[in-house]
Amino acid sequence: MLEGKELILATKPYACENRAQSWLFTLSTLALLIVSLTGTLALPYLALRIPASILSGLLIVRMFVIYHDHQHHAILHHSAIAEAIMVTFGIYVLAPSSIWKRSHDYHHKHNSKLFSASIGSYPIITRKKFESATAAERRSYLFSRHPLTIAAGYLSMFMLGMCVQSFVSSPKKHIDSLIALLIHLGGSVAVCYFWGWESWLLFIVVPFTIACGLGAYLFYAQHNFPGVTFNVNQEWCYDKAALLSSSHMVMNPVMKWFTGNIGYHHIHHLNARIPFYRLPEVMQNIPALQHAKVTSLGFRDVCACFRLKVWDPEQDRMISLREIRSIRSALRMSKPDPVIVA
Secondary structure (H helix, E strand, O other), rough: OOOHHHHHHHHHHHHOOHHHHHHHHHHHHHHHHHHHHHHHHOOOOOOHHHHHHHHHHHHHHHHHHHHHHOOOOEEEEEEHHHHHHHHHHHOOOOOOOOHHHHHHHHHHHOOOOOOOOOOOOOOEEEHHHHHHOOOOHHHHHHOOHHHHHOOOOHHHHHHHHHHHHHHHOOOOOHHHHHHHHHHHHHHHHHHHHHHHHHHHHHHHHHHOOOOOHHHHHHHOOOOOOOOOOEOOOOOOOHHHHHHHHOOOOOOOOHHHHHEEEEEEEEHHOOOOOOOHHHHHHHHHHHHHEEEOOOOEOOHHHHHHHHHHOOOEEEOEEEOOOHHHHHHHHHHHHOOOOOOOOO
């Protein structure tokens, strides 16, 4: 069974795109997205416009994975036309390339490290650090990982996290974040003014809520799932972080298509230069990658992922709030009663 450097090298032949295929997937997805968004405004019946709106949200997810692959230089690298398309899409989807690439590259280099900055990922702290934190610090930490915060990824992760925070922290470096915000807000006002609030909901709010909420959850569950492993920085290893700290999210063929095979996330973290459309091929041809830790979009698996809150080094696993309280109670019970001296 391949492991370590040999396993990474085994994936290298797959880190090569079929240029025609990359363009086909990019342009066909973009065309479908434009048609479905147009349908949210132009179709004559609400019963048709609502499905077009939902479809638009799912197509944004697929196009985002294509954008994500381009940012990794996995597809269409050195193409001026592709660069223009992707920069425009990044601004449209509230994930401009200046902040997305920087934060996402950091995430790949530091995935599953316990004591690194939570740039490009959800924060992780140990049980002892959680217990010693102030009430306000605990609330802030739990809020960032709350299901409603993740479901509201449109506002929390993309609008505020990607655009507002990046621009406020470094205006010169992230001017495209301000441009993205202004275009998005200006477009919302224009759609509402010319087509009405109903069209605004179907053209902007519903698609972005679906796309950003699903995207935020995928990003969460890819590294916060039962069986995930975290390490102190000194014990961190790139290939182990990919295989033990990144999930294989099992999906049906339809969702695999809409999510651009991003469920093969352990392979993506092992070699980010592999185009999204080649990930199933890698999985099939390299047996060592077929034993990844698994989750899914099923209700039980989603609940299981959301229950995980902090890392407990003593148990070597993520634990829930209920388990934190149980450990706290057990520690109280184990303390000896004070000796009363007469």
